[in-house]
Amino acid sequence: MTELIPPSSPPAASAVGRSFNELPLPPGVQATLQQLEYLTMTPIQAASLPIALAGHDLIAQAKTGSGKTAAFALALLTRLNPRRFAVQAMVLCPTRELADQVTQEIRRLARFADNIKIVALCGGTPMRPQINSLEHGAHIVVGTPGRIIDHLTRGSLDLDALNTLVLDEADRMLDMGFYDDIAYVATRCPAERQTLLFSATYPDGIARLARQFLRKPQEVKLLEQH
Numbered sequence: 500m501t502e503l504i505p506p507s508s509p510p511a512a513s514a515v516g517r518s519f520n521e522l523p524l525p526p527g528v529q530a531t532l533q534q535l536e537y538l539t540m541t542p543i544q545a546a547s548l549p550i551a552l553a554g555h556d557l558i559a560q561a562k563t564g565s566g567k568t569a570a571f572a573l574a575l576l577t578r579l580n581p582r583r584f585a586v587q588a589m590v591l592c593p594t595r596e597l598a599d600q601v602t603q604e605i606r607r608l609a610r611f612a613d614n615i616k617i618v619a620l621c622g623g624t625p626m627r628p629q630i631n632s633l634e635h636g637a638h639i640v641v642g643t644p645g646r647i648i649d650h651l652t653r654g655s656l657d658l659d660a661l662n663t664l665v666l667d668e669a670d671r672m673l674d675m676g677f678y679d680d681i682a683y684v685a686t687r688c689p690a691e692r693q694t695l696l697f698s699a700t701y702p703d704g705i706a707r708l709a710r711q712f713l714r715k716p717q718e719v720k721l722l723e724q725h
């Protein structure tokens with residue numbers, strides 16, 4: 500399914516003002532959304548969450564600030580088994596700042612369940628504390644491609660139990676020359692997984708990335724409103 504909202508028309512009624520209640524999210528997550536005053540889904544959340552929760556691979560394009568982080572975070576948290584002490588989801592981000600923001604947003608949304616461990620793996624900070632955190636058990640890792648590759652080659656990051664890979668800000672990762680790094684990380688992930696790609700723009704490289712690493716992805720593109 501491709502949901503295209505042309506720039507000149509009003510937003511599709513189906514994509515606006517819908518409540519998170521209609522989604523099969525864990526009750527604790529619903530309570531947290533109310534606490535955070537996330538009252539209705541943003542259009543990209545309304546369009547992409549049902550697809551992600553159904554287990555499909557996804558390409559989601561919407562402008563910066565449209566709520567893409569929660570779109571994939573809620574999907575990850577719904578699928579996660581907190582009793583399984585293994586990395587089940589990984590989010591690749593272009594920069595440390597963005598990885599830290601994503602980590603914070605997932606932590607906010609996960610606060611109903613304080614036994615979910617989310618570890619940020621970014622360059623520019625010492626390896627040792629990251630290795631220690633991984634040894635203590637992480638359910639979700641968020642990081643930049645270079646540092647994640649460091650952990651994979653040292654053997655400090657085990658992705659055997661991974662079920663969801665997110666490529667966040669994929670256009671920026673391509674701009675920064677991360678194609679080969681993303682490719683390497685993807686080959687280290689189990690083939691049986693869900694891959695969710697989020698991007699603000701849709702340059703040619705995105706289609707190539709999707710062809711190579713996503714399986715029958717459904718596409719949601721929300722063009723900017725004028």
Ligand code: ADP
Nearest residue numbers: 537538539540541562563564565566567568569
């Ligand atoms: P993007 O990744 O698309 O640039 P973000 O995920 O960073 O956007 O979200 C932008 C802001 O919107 C964040 O401050 C986030 O907390 C807020 N936000 C996301 N979803 C909702 C929602 N459903 N209701 C209210 N605020 C939201």
Ligand code: MG
Nearest residue numbers: 567568667668
């Ligand atoms: Mg974002």
